[in-house]
Each structure stands twice: as structure tokens, then as C-alpha cells.
Amino acid sequence: MSVPLLVEMVNITKKFPGVVANDQVNFNVREGEIHVLLGENGSGKSTLMSVLSGLYRPDEGDILVGGIKYNLRSPRDAIKAGIGMVHQHFKLIDSFSVAENVILGGDGTPMILNKKDIENNLAQLSERYGLRINLSAMVWQLSVGEKQRVEIIKMLYRGSQVLVLDEPTAVLTPQEAEELFDNLRQMAAAGRGIVVITHKLNEVMAIADRVTVLRRGKAVATLEKQEVNQRDLAWLMVGQDVVxxxxxxxxxxxxxxxxxxxxxxxxxxxxxxxxxxxxxxxxxxxxxxxxxxxxxxxxxxxxxxxxxxxxxxxxxxxxxxxxxxxxxxxxxxxVALVPEDRLGTGLIPNLDAVDNLILKDYRRDLLRRGPFVNRRVARSNAQQMVDRFEVSLRSLDAPVKLMSGGNLQRLLLAREITSQxxxxxxxxxxxxxxxxxxxxxxxxxxxxxxxxxxxxxxxxxxxxxxxxxxxxxxxxxxxxxxxxxxxxxxxxxxxxxxxxxxxxxxxxx
Amino acid sequence: MIIRGTRLTIEKRLVPSSSAYLVIPFISIFMALLVGSIFLYFSGHEPVAVYYKMFKGAFGSRYGITETIVKAIPLTLVGLGVALAFRMQLWNIGGEGQLYMGAFAATWVALTFPEGSVWWVMPAMIALGMLAGGLWALLTAIPKAIWGVNEIITTLMLNYVAILWVDYLVYGPWKDPAGFNFPLTAVFSDAATLPGLFDSRVHAGLFFGIVAAIILYLVVYHTRWGYEIRVTGENPGAARYAGMNTTRNIMLVMLFSGALCGLAGMSEVSGIGHRLQHGLSPGYGYTAIIVAWLSRLNPFAVILVAILFGGLQVGGFIVQTSGIPSSMVYMLQGLLLFFVLGGELLTGYRLNRVPATGEATK
CATH class of the missing domain: 3.40.50.300 (P-loop containing nucleotide triphosphate hydrolases)
Structure with missing residues (x-):
């Protein structure tokens, strides 16, 4: 195929303390395609796209835009190079109107604002891709789906040729997601390149032209949509069959x-x-x-x-x-509660596993010894819970903030379920x-x-x-x-x- | 592969470095002395000689050591008190005022019952001194627990009230008629005087500090209540979620925090001055905040750091004779806190060398 590449990322490596978030990753976006970046949480999808949009600088590797090597130092550089990102958490000002939010910070914004002109321009832009929005509405009046549209229009207004969306459907109803997909298809048809980050397999099948699968920081495959099915993708994502x-x-x-x-x-x-x-x-x-x-x-x-x-x-x-x-x-x-915010509510990050596991039980007779906590019983109970629920931890005495998300959740469930x-x-x-x-x-x-x-x-x-x-x-x-x-x-x-x-x-x- | 140079980047550590954890306090002390020496140098003194003289003054003689312990006693007690409150993220800046109120209540016992027997006068002074300090702190805990009123402001403000209240008493109704108009009360009876130790100014308040540290350690790390304090301090959301009574705990913790500061005040009037007087404390309540922080709220470390700061004050007095202003001591205290806080931040980060261009050779 000789479709021109809008963006090319070559051998990108990005390290964080303790992890290699991206390991020699190659990724590119063709003109007019929707390219899905698929991977589990923590596989490095967001990091890779943050590198592309100038938020992070890669430790190694090059970024080529339209065949020319770019050194993207900030999101501003990336926007100038025609790369725009729509984050999961929107960056909008609630008390401004839609139009004001869109032009805010844009290079083309004139000193003196002509509201009519601007709104006309934006209306054309949003109409072309079927992005329904009331330009004079205040952002706080909008639904989540509409706010996302504002972010997209903002990036289009700034001339983004490549539009990156980070888990765009996470906050949408199925109907809103369907509408978003329609918008994205229209943008791709107009020659722009769209990157959608997701971990949902059905979305790949619904919108992708191509898909790149990331696993533990490495790009394990880049495939045309015709070549794949959900099962294969799941296998690529996890590295093993999940039944x-x-x-x-x-x-x-x-x-x-x-x-x-x-x-x-x-x-x-x-x-x-x-x-x-x-x-x-x-x-x-x-x-x-x-x-x-x-x-x-x-x-x-x-x-x-x-x-x-x-x-x-x-x-x-x-x-x-x-x-x-x-x-x-x-x-x-x-009644037991496994709260949404594990480290913020359910656990105490700086205390050790034993202290965390007695949070609900420390008043019970079993753990009482006068005014004291019976550490010996607390410890042996903790060991039993850790064994039964297969929590992997370095030591019962280490602060739990060092544990991975999955293990924290097991620890939390162990405590809540053990309380019967x-x-x-x-x-x-x-x-x-x-x-x-x-x-x-x-x-x-x-x-x-x-x-x-x-x-x-x-x-x-x-x-x-x-x-x-x-x-x-x-x-x-x-x-x-x-x-x-x-x-x-x-x-x-x-x-x-x-x-x-x-x-x-x-x-x- | 050509590496054209390296650049240094600052990275957050996943696990705070444990070696840094031990080394940083010492580096901080060194840095504080270093910066302090710049000031000494430009004010025309020989820094090394001054430091040596301070050290020798504080730890180099029997007199110096006992005086250092004398200063360390109130610093330990107030340090333990505020450390308990800090543990629950209650910023009790009112140690000074609570100390004064403890001294006031103990003095009331001593002056009201000059003929009383030691068997009940001494326990009454201890109990009322602690109660007064505790209630003074509770005064700020109640609005804090119920309406969320900022305790930093209220505890600080009550310091001035307490200090001026004691001043009113020693300049007014409690002034010793035989005291040549000096702002101090009559001398306590023997029953109201803490016994001295080692044939020096060191007094039995030393045991208060040691016993309080042991009790505090047991309470914080081994009791249910201490567990609640630690959980609440680390994560108030989790405390609520676990059904802990935070309102009650705020009041109790402030009560005991203030009680320890009150005990410091009692032991000062009963062990050192044997009377209540103007300027009872040279800011022990404030210095103890630094002590609590430097010792990372560990009760036993509080004793050690209190001795260090006691020595700093004694050393400071000694060098005053060679024309070094007493404010030098407070400057060094401030620098110490500054560098320890800065150092604490650094334990969470490390410097990393990354190649500026090209790939790293493996």
C-alpha cells in the first residue's frame, strides 16, 4: 500500500522508575485511517500517545511527522505539528461557552474577538463531521458526550491532522459511542488520521482499519482489520488464552x-x-x-x-x-464495602499489610488484649488471608502502597470477604x-x-x-x-x- | 553508537531509599552548620572555633551535660505531646501555651497549699498541670472536631493568651511581696519541689520524659486507640470508612497532647524555678515542634533530638560570652528544620543519568 504516513514513531523507548513503559515501539498512522491502539491497562498505550502528543519526551527513538523528524518538547509543539490529543479527563472551562473554550489558547485567535465570525467558522467545522453541538452553550450545561465533542472540535480547529483519543468510550452510553464512531469515520474519510486507545475488543471490530496491540510495553503486532478476530486479539493482548x-x-x-x-x-x-x-x-x-x-x-x-x-x-x-x-x-x-477508590478509602497506603487487614476487625474480641491489639493473632490471620486469596506481597511488614493494583484489590477483597x-x-x-x-x-x-x-x-x-x-x-x-x-x-x-x-x-x- | 553526552534528570523513586533515610538527617545537620558558618564568618567570627566552643560547652563538661539535660526535659515532654497530635495530622502549634497553663495550674496547687504534704501535693500538681494543659488544647479541639476550625490558628493564638495570663498573675495578684517587685511568685514549699538528681539542676522531670516516651510508644503502636490514630493520620477517608469516631479521637488526642505539654510546664516550675515567673519558657513549645518533626514522630527519637537541641541552646549561651548573639541558636534551629524538610523530599527522588542523544550502549 502506498497511502502516505501522517506520523511515524520509530523505536520509541520510555522508562519510568521500575518499569519500561514503552520498549522499542514502532507505530504509524496513515492518512484517512482509524488506527486502534489496543492493550490492557498498564501495557503502555497512554504513555506511547503521551509521547506522541508531547507530554512525555521519549528516552530513545524518533518521531516523524510527514516524513520529517520532529523534536516534540511540549503539547504545544505537537499541536503545531498537527497532532492533537483528547484526554480521558477533559480540559475545559465550565463557565466559558463552547466557542470560547475552542478558541482558547489557539494560535489563530485574533486580539479582538468577533463572536459571530468565530461561531460561523466553528459551525462549518462541526457540521462537516456531523459533530452536533450548541456553540453558545456554557460548558457546564453539557453532557459528557457533548464535552468530548467540544474537545474534538478544539483539536480540529487547531488544525490537527492526527487526532488521538484516549479511551473515548469509557464515559459514554452505547448510543453516544455509536455517534462518536460515526464522527470519527467522517473525519477519517476526510483524510485525517485517527488513533483510538482502548482495551475493549468489540470497539476494535467496530471502528478499526488497523490495530496495533501493545503488551507489557512492546508492540506485539500491527494488523489490518480483515486479518483479525476478537479471539486472536485477546490472545495477543494477554499472551495466553483466557477462558x-x-x-x-x-x-x-x-x-x-x-x-x-x-x-x-x-x-x-x-x-x-x-x-x-x-x-x-x-x-x-x-x-x-x-x-x-x-x-x-x-x-x-x-x-x-x-x-x-x-x-x-x-x-x-x-x-x-x-x-x-x-x-x-x-x-x-x-455489610461490607469494597470502595471505588482503593488506596484513597479502602486501604492505608503507608501502613503495612497486617495493619491494613485488621481495619475492620481490630475491635473484635479475637484481636483484643485489654487495650492492646493482639499482634500475634493479627499477624497469623493476615498470613492466612494472604495465602487463601493468593495476594502476592514482599512482606507483611511492607507498606501496601508498594503493591500492584491487582494485588491491592485482592487484599481488600480478602479483608472484606473474610469478615463474612x-x-x-x-x-x-x-x-x-x-x-x-x-x-x-x-x-x-x-x-x-x-x-x-x-x-x-x-x-x-x-x-x-x-x-x-x-x-x-x-x-x-x-x-x-x-x-x-x-x-x-x-x-x-x-x-x-x-x-x-x-x-x-x-x-x- | 555515539553518545554525545549525558544529561541529568530527576526521577521519583518507587521506594524511598532506606540508606538516604538514615544518612539525610546527618547531611542536614552538616548543611545547617555550613550555612550557619557563612553568617558567622561574615559577622567576624571563626565558625569552626565557635562550633567547637558550643559543642564543648554543651557536652564537654559535667556542668554542660547536666544543663543540656535540663533543657532537654521540657523539649522531650512538649515534643512528645505535639508528636502525638502530628501523628493524627492535628497541627498543635500551641505547646508553648499549654506549657504555661500547666505551670499555672501546678503553681496554684503549690501556692494554695503551702503546708500540704508531699504525698498529695506533688500528685495534685502533676494531675492539675496535665489537666490544665489538656483542657487548653481541648479548647481548640472542640471547634476543630465539630466545625473544622483550623487548629493551627487557634492553638497559636491561645499561646499569647496563656503567656499573658501568667504575666498578669506574676505582675499582679501572685507577685511575691518579698520579691523586690520582680515578676515572680513566692518560692514553693519543699513538698511542691521536684527532687534534684546528680547533685545538679537536673530534676525528676527526666523520668517523666522517659516514662512518657515509653507509654506513648506502646499506645501508638500497640493499642487499638493508637491504631485508630495512625489510620486517621495516614488516611482520614479510611478511618471514616472503617467506622472510627474521628470527632472523639480529635478531642482525645488534643487532650493528651496538651496534657504532656502541661506536664512540661509543671516540671519547669516545680523542678527548675521552684516558682512561677515571667519568661518561664524560652520558646520550648516552638522548638519542640522542630524536635518532633526531626525525630519523625518516633517517641524515642524525640528524646535524642531533644538532647541535641538542649545542647544547642546551652552551647549558644556559652558562646554569648564571646559576643555571639543568642539569636544564632534560633537561626541554627531554623536551618536544621529547613534542611531536614528538604532532605525528606529528596529521599523520594534520585538523580539519573540519561544519554542526551542516541541509544544507550548495552
Missing amino acids: FQSRKKNPPDSAKVLELKQVNCLSDLGLAGLTDIDFSVYKGEIFGIAGVAGNGQRELAEVVAGLRAVNGGQLLINGTDVTGLSPRRIMDRG PHLLIAVYPVRGLDIKATKAVHDLLLEQREQGMAILLISEDLEEIFKLSDRIGVLCGGRLTGILPAEAADIEEIGLLMMGSDRTGETAS
Whole structure:
């Protein structure tokens, strides 16, 4: 093929203390293609693209733009060379309008702003690629999907020939993702090069022209889309076959472990966080909560764990009203929480594994010796947990912040599961974990469900929700927009519910 | 492969270097002395000779050593007190005021019961001294725990209140009628005086410091309550998540922190001055903050660092006779803290040499 290359990265190596994030990676983008960069978390995708967009400087290797060697010292250099990146976390100013955000910091922005001219220009630009947006709207009024569009328009306005998107679908509903893909195809058709970073195999099949797979910092393959299937890609990504076992169905059990009746609470900002939430979780059931992040997931988990005040409604555990009880009382009634922020809430980074493992149990009789903590028992318990849950750590006395994400999650799950709760709340339990660690965590959850634990699973990954849940509830804007049995749910419908089309009423399980 | 040169880059370490952890305090002390010597040199003194004289003055004679211990006693007690609060990220800057309030309460016992027997007067002075210091600190802990009022400001402000309160007493109602109008109270009875040791000014307050360090060590590292303090200090979010009562712990920790500072005040009036007087403390409450920080909040290290700083003060007094201003001591203290904090930052980083161009040869 003789399609010209827009960008070429040759033998890029980037090291961080303790890891080689990119090891002699070659990567290029052709004119008019969508090139997917596939890899697990921590495989070096974001690092490679950060090198391309000037955020990091490579330790070795060259970057060629249009065949000419460039030394990209900053994102500004990269933008001048025609490379724009849309980050996972948007860099927009909430109190500015869309148009103002787009022209902010651009080289072509004149001293005196003519709002009409600018908006006309931008309107043409966004129309050409089907990027629907209201240019005079304030950014704070926009949905996440719209904010992403603003970022894309910003990069196009600055003349980016190569557009890099870092996990663009992570924050979108399936419908929004579909629209984004359409936009990207139109941009590619107009001759631009698009790079999409992802770890989702189905996205590769949906939009890629070519795919490059990264594994542990190395580019293991670059393939045309026609040459690949999902299985091969999974194999390339992980380096081994991953078998996802199908799960057994439990007969429905009538014992309600958790029941929420018309529960309301406030968000951190003092606005409505949850509105009239009404659902139950039964013994031996995984109840999945789907929804775009920020629609009340954190509030829901905190309310159930007693960490957030209930502002109307009732919370019942095993049939007893626990509304308004302290977190400790609710914990004592058999509620365990695996919080979304592992190191920030669930664990104490600077303390050792023993101290971390006794966090929930240090008041129990077993560990009491007068006013003292019985270190000997604490230690042997910790050793047992570490062995049983196969946590790999250097030493029980080392601060846990030295452990990898997967091991931290195992440590956390070990502590929470060992406390033998009736209800386990798991919030984004596999966020940031690689495929193997994900599978281990999922197996653990399924195993606990077999043994009769009720599990409230909160996740933004629909695949995970579908794989594990018996029933699925959808949160949108702090309301439960629907509850569906997993076998009857389809992704289209869940997607609609995630966007707020209401379908109230609990479907019988 | 041609390497055209190297450039140095600063990298964050994954694991703070353990050797640096031990070496840095010594490098910091050396750097502080080095910078201090620049000032000495330009003010017309021979730095090495001054330092030698200071060291010899503090540690080179029986008198020097005992005086160093005398200064180290209040520094240890207040250092332990503020270290306990720092452990929970409560920035108790009010050690000085809590010390004064402890001295005030102990003096009240001594002056009110001049005929009392040692068997109850001494315990009462200890108990009331600790209580007064503790309550003084609690005064800031309550608004902190309930409304989140910044304790740095409140503890600092209460220092002035406490110091001026004691000044009011010694210039006014408690002034010794036989004291030639000096701002001090009458001398305590023997029952209210801590016994001296080693035939010097060193007094039984030394044991208070040692016992307090041992108790504090056991409490912080081995009790449930100490565990809660460590968890809360390291990660308040995790403490809430584990159902710990942070409001209660803030109050308790400040109460005990203040109590230790109050004990320092009690032992100063009962062991050294044998009376309450104006200018009771030359800023022990502030110096102890540096002591607590340098010892990385470790109770036993607090004793060692307190002796070092006690020596610095004694050495400073000695060299005053050769025309070196006493502020020299405070400058060195400040420099020490400066370099230790800077050094602490460096343990997390390292310098790395990378080739500027081309590939590294393997």
C-alpha cells in the first residue's frame, strides 16, 4: 500500500522508575485511517500517545511527522505539528461557552474577538463531521458526550491532522459511542488520521482499519482489520488464552438481604444525589448497577454502607430498619464495602499489610488484649488471608502502597470477604486491573454468590455487569430508571435507560 | 553508537531509599552548620572555633551535660505531646501555651497549699498541670472536631493568651511581696519541689520524659486507640470508612497532647524555678515542634533530638560570652528544620543519568 504516513514513531523507548513503559515501539498512522491502539491497562498505550502528543519526551527513538523528524518538547509543539490529543479527563472551562473554550489558547485567535465570525467558522467545522453541538452553550450545561465533542472540535480547529483519543468510550452510553464512531469515520474519510486507545475488543471490530496491540510495553503486532478476530486479539493482548466460564444460575432465594424503600440523599454539593431509590437484593444474588459514572453510583454505595446520611426513605438489612445508623453499626450487621477508590478509602497506603487487614476487625474480641491489639493473632490471620486469596506481597511488614493494583484489590477483597458479610457492595471492583486480575476478582465474587452472599455490584463496564449480574438496575441522574433480569436485558435497552428513558417498576426475577 | 553526552534528570523513586533515610538527617545537620558558618564568618567570627566552643560547652563538661539535660526535659515532654497530635495530622502549634497553663495550674496547687504534704501535693500538681494543659488544647479541639476550625490558628493564638495570663498573675495578684517587685511568685514549699538528681539542676522531670516516651510508644503502636490514630493520620477517608469516631479521637488526642505539654510546664516550675515567673519558657513549645518533626514522630527519637537541641541552646549561651548573639541558636534551629524538610523530599527522588542523544550502549 502506498497511502502516505501522517506520523511515524520509530523505536520509541520510555522508562519510568521500575518499569519500561514503552520498549522499542514502532507505530504509524496513515492518512484517512482509524488506527486502534489496543492493550490492557498498564501495557503502555497512554504513555506511547503521551509521547506522541508531547507530554512525555521519549528516552530513545524518533518521531516523524510527514516524513520529517520532529523534536516534540511540549503539547504545544505537537499541536503545531498537527497532532492533537483528547484526554480521558477533559480540559475545559465550565463557565466559558463552547466557542470560547475552542478558541482558547489557539494560535489563530485574533486580539479582538468577533463572536459571530468565530461561531460561523466553528459551525462549518462541526457540521462537516456531523459533530452536533450548541456553540453558545456554557460548558457546564453539557453532557459528557457533548464535552468530548467540544474537545474534538478544539483539536480540529487547531488544525490537527492526527487526532488521538484516549479511551473515548469509557464515559459514554452505547448510543453516544455509536455517534462518536460515526464522527470519527467522517473525519477519517476526510483524510485525517485517527488513533483510538482502548482495551475493549468489540470497539476494535467496530471502528478499526488497523490495530496495533501493545503488551507489557512492546508492540506485539500491527494488523489490518480483515486479518483479525476478537479471539486472536485477546490472545495477543494477554499472551495466553483466557477462558471466561459461563456461570451457573442459582435458584431464586426469597430472603431479602438489602431493601431500599424510596431512599433519597444529597450529593456532596447539597443537591439531590439519589431520588426515590427502590430495590432489593436477595441472598445469593448479584445485583448489578449500570450507568454512566457520576449518576449516583457513589452516593448509592455510601448510603447503603451508612457513610452518607439518608434524607428520606428507609434502608433495611435482613428485614431490620438500619436507616440513620452509624457506619460501624451497619458494618456489624454484615455489610461490607469494597470502595471505588482503593488506596484513597479502602486501604492505608503507608501502613503495612497486617495493619491494613485488621481495619475492620481490630475491635473484635479475637484481636483484643485489654487495650492492646493482639499482634500475634493479627499477624497469623493476615498470613492466612494472604495465602487463601493468593495476594502476592514482599512482606507483611511492607507498606501496601508498594503493591500492584491487582494485588491491592485482592487484599481488600480478602479483608472484606473474610469478615463474612451478608451483603458485599463492590464499586468498580476491577477498575484498572489487567485481564488476569479481573478474572480472579470476578471468580471470587461469583464464588461468594454461590455461597449465599448478596452482592451489590456497581460498575460502568456493561460487559462486566452482564457477565456477573442476576438482575440489572440502571441509574441515571440519581434515579433508578429500570430493573431487568440479566437474561432478558439487551444492551440497547440498558443504553436507553442509562440516558434516562424511564421504565420504572421492578421486574419480577 | 555515539553518545554525545549525558544529561541529568530527576526521577521519583518507587521506594524511598532506606540508606538516604538514615544518612539525610546527618547531611542536614552538616548543611545547617555550613550555612550557619557563612553568617558567622561574615559577622567576624571563626565558625569552626565557635562550633567547637558550643559543642564543648554543651557536652564537654559535667556542668554542660547536666544543663543540656535540663533543657532537654521540657523539649522531650512538649515534643512528645505535639508528636502525638502530628501523628493524627492535628497541627498543635500551641505547646508553648499549654506549657504555661500547666505551670499555672501546678503553681496554684503549690501556692494554695503551702503546708500540704508531699504525698498529695506533688500528685495534685502533676494531675492539675496535665489537666490544665489538656483542657487548653481541648479548647481548640472542640471547634476543630465539630466545625473544622483550623487548629493551627487557634492553638497559636491561645499561646499569647496563656503567656499573658501568667504575666498578669506574676505582675499582679501572685507577685511575691518579698520579691523586690520582680515578676515572680513566692518560692514553693519543699513538698511542691521536684527532687534534684546528680547533685545538679537536673530534676525528676527526666523520668517523666522517659516514662512518657515509653507509654506513648506502646499506645501508638500497640493499642487499638493508637491504631485508630495512625489510620486517621495516614488516611482520614479510611478511618471514616472503617467506622472510627474521628470527632472523639480529635478531642482525645488534643487532650493528651496538651496534657504532656502541661506536664512540661509543671516540671519547669516545680523542678527548675521552684516558682512561677515571667519568661518561664524560652520558646520550648516552638522548638519542640522542630524536635518532633526531626525525630519523625518516633517517641524515642524525640528524646535524642531533644538532647541535641538542649545542647544547642546551652552551647549558644556559652558562646554569648564571646559576643555571639543568642539569636544564632534560633537561626541554627531554623536551618536544621529547613534542611531536614528538604532532605525528606529528596529521599523520594534520585538523580539519573540519561544519554542526551542516541541509544544507550548495552
